[in-house]
Amino acid sequence: MRDLAATFDLPAPRPSACPGLLRIVPALDGGICRVKLAGGVLNSQQARAIAEAAERCASGLLELTNRSNLQIRGVLAGQQVELIERLLAAGLGPSNPAADDVRNLLISPAAGIDPHALFDTRPLATALLDLLQNTPELHRLSAKFALQLDGGEALAMLEHPHDIWLSALPGSPVRLAFGLAGCPGDQPLGVVDAKQAVQLVEQLLMLFLQRAGSKHNRMRQLLSVVPASQLLQQLQTHLPFTVQAPPTDWRRALVSQRAPMGIYPQQHAGLCMVAAAARLGRIDAAQLKALAELAEHHGNASLRLTPWQGLLLPNIPEPSADKLLHKLAELGLLTDAQEPLSHLIACTGSSACAKGLADSKADALRLAEHLRTSTARPQLHISACPRSCAAAHTAPFTLLASSTGHYQLYQRTPKVAGFGQLLASAMTIDEAGDWFAAHCATGNSDA
Numbered sequence: 231m232r233d234l235a236a237t238f239d240l241p242a243p244r245p246s247a248c249p250g251l252l253r254i255v256p257a258l259d260g261g262i263c264r265v266k267l268a269g270g271v272l273n274s275q276q277a278r279a280i281a282e283a284a285e286r287c288a289s290g291l292l293e294l295t296n297r298s299n300l301q302i303r304g305v306l307a308g309q310q311v312e313l314i315e316r317l318l319a320a321g322l323g324p325s326n327p328a329a330d331d332v333r334n335l336l337i338s339p340a341a342g343i344d345p346h347a348l349f350d351t352r353p354l355a356t357a358l359l360d361l362l363q364n365t366p367e368l369h370r371l372s373a374k375f376a377l378q379l380d381g382g383e384a385l386a387m388l389e390h391p392h393d394i395w396l397s398a399l400p401g402s403p404v405r406l407a408f409g410l411a412g413c414p415g416d417q418p419l420g421v422v423d424a425k426q427a428v429q430l431v432e433q434l435l436m437l438f439l440q441r442a443g444s445k446h447n448r449m450r451q452l453l454s455v456v457p458a459s460q461l462l463q464q465l466q467t468h469l470p471f472t473v474q475a476p477p478t479d480w481r482r483a484l485v486s487q488r489a490p491m492g493i494y495p496q497q498h499a500g501l502c503m504v505a506a507a508a509r510l511g512r513i514d515a516a517q518l519k520a521l522a523e524l525a526e527h528h529g530n531a532s533l534r535l536t537p538w539q540g541l542l543l544p545n546i547p548e549p550s551a552d553k554l555l556h557k558l559a560e561l562g563l564l565t566d567a568q569e570p571l572s573h574l575i576a577c578t579g580s581s582a583c584a585k586g587l588a589d590s591k592a593d594a595l596r597l598a599e600h601l602r603t604s605t606a607r608p609q610l611h612i613s614a615c616p617r618s619c620a621a622a623h624t625a626p627f628t629l630l631a632s633s634t635g636h637y638q639l640y641q642r643t644p645k646v647a648g649f650g651q652l653l654a655s656a657m658t659i660d661e662a663g664d665w666f667a668a669h670c671a672t673g674n675s676d677a
Contacts, residue, residue, distance in 0.1 A: 248373040250330045254310050259582035261305030265322050266333045270298030270535040274522035279320035281515035287313035290515040294508050294539040296622045329363035334376035338383035339536040343496045348382035348398040357428050372447035380414040384485050387537040389623035393449035411450035415482030420473040433468045489538035491565050493551045504554050506563035507540035510576050528554045570601035576612040577620035586614030588631035593659045600663030605672040
């Protein structure tokens with residue numbers, strides 16, 4: 231393989247277990263290349279470029295991630311450079327090659343078009359991404375360090391903890407509550423005007439790097455030794471404006487955290503959004519090509535990936551929505567909330583990950599088949615090891631592999647950290663199906 235730094239005249243990608251566009255990491259099924267998408271948005275030509283690159287240089291298998299990004303799996307030996315060349319030619323790389331790792335900003339997949347939004351987050355999101363890419367000091371941030379910008383949309387992931395989060399408050403002019411190592415809706419640390427947000431984030435990040443040094447990669451690690459109140463005091467000394475005290479009675483409006491599927495209204499009269507989920511977070515190159523064609527034919531040639539490992543097609547004329555939803559189902563995407571797979575998350579598992587203790591993808595398919603015989607539709611995460619790669623939040627239920635063929639069953643509870651309360655120490659996937667059928671069937675008090 232040619233040296234990537236020499237080939238592209240780039241700095242050598244820093245060592246990390248996290249894949250990136252310029253850093254392809256090995257797995258049992260080949261290399262993994264992660265394409266970070268600004269706002270989770272792809273145009274149809276970019277979608278085709280990814281699909282063709284995945285067919286030419288990899289297995290053709292694609293994963294939708296829980297931060298609205300996309301991964302190409304099974305990158306072939308000797309094909310890494312061609313894959314990267316194809317992706318860069320499609321405009322899918324960072325504006326600054328040294329900044330690929332730090333482009334971690336999550337917004338709603340319905341940003342700018344959700345009728346429930348308090349403001350359009352997209353211009354601010356662009357400014358924050360520019361800050362991350364064009365400030366060399368910030369390139370030292372961990373590849374996992376992430377920001378979330380919440381505009382009050384109804385289609386919003388509120389359960390992913392982020393290192394820094396900002397959430398719109400009602401009223402005009404727009405003000406943003408912000409917090410650390412948590413989720414929108416947690417107790418905020420302070421409030422700023424929206425026009426002050428970029429400067430706030432810049433100084434927060436600089437302060438984090440200064441205080442964290444080489445010991446801490448994530449905000450929650452720093453907060454374990456430095457109180458948030460102390461960080462806020464130090465932050466204020468670097469800002470030309472005063473951080474406002476957080477409101478004592480504010481609570482972010484709650485929205486459904488189930489994967490969006492179906493037809494949703496848009497701000498624009500006569501248009502709507504059509505959403506679907508990928509089966510266990512995966513699609514193939516042929517499906518992506520078909521999605522690109524559907525986006526061109528029915529919408530504005532754009533696709534938006536969601537943090538529920540799904541996708542949304544915006545700007546669909548209302549008369550076309552039902553037909554498009556039917557076509558998405560014909561493609562093998564999930565469009566029915568009664569389908570058990572629409573409630574299951576599963577990591578790669580032992581078939582492609584050396585750390586996996588179980589074939590979690592295959593077990594998820596088996597469990598879904600079992601659940602179809604009952605009315606139980608649990609929101610469940612099936613994880614082949616404790617790293618919990620497939621879910622950035624704690625699901626209501628977790629099956630954690632303990633050995634080949636056996637799982638521990640946990641139920642989320644605010645009283646217990648981690649996955650929650652241990653309900654069973656060793657059960658097969660069929661036993662798990664029986665348990666959910668008995669305890670989570672429609673109308674059951676334990677559901």
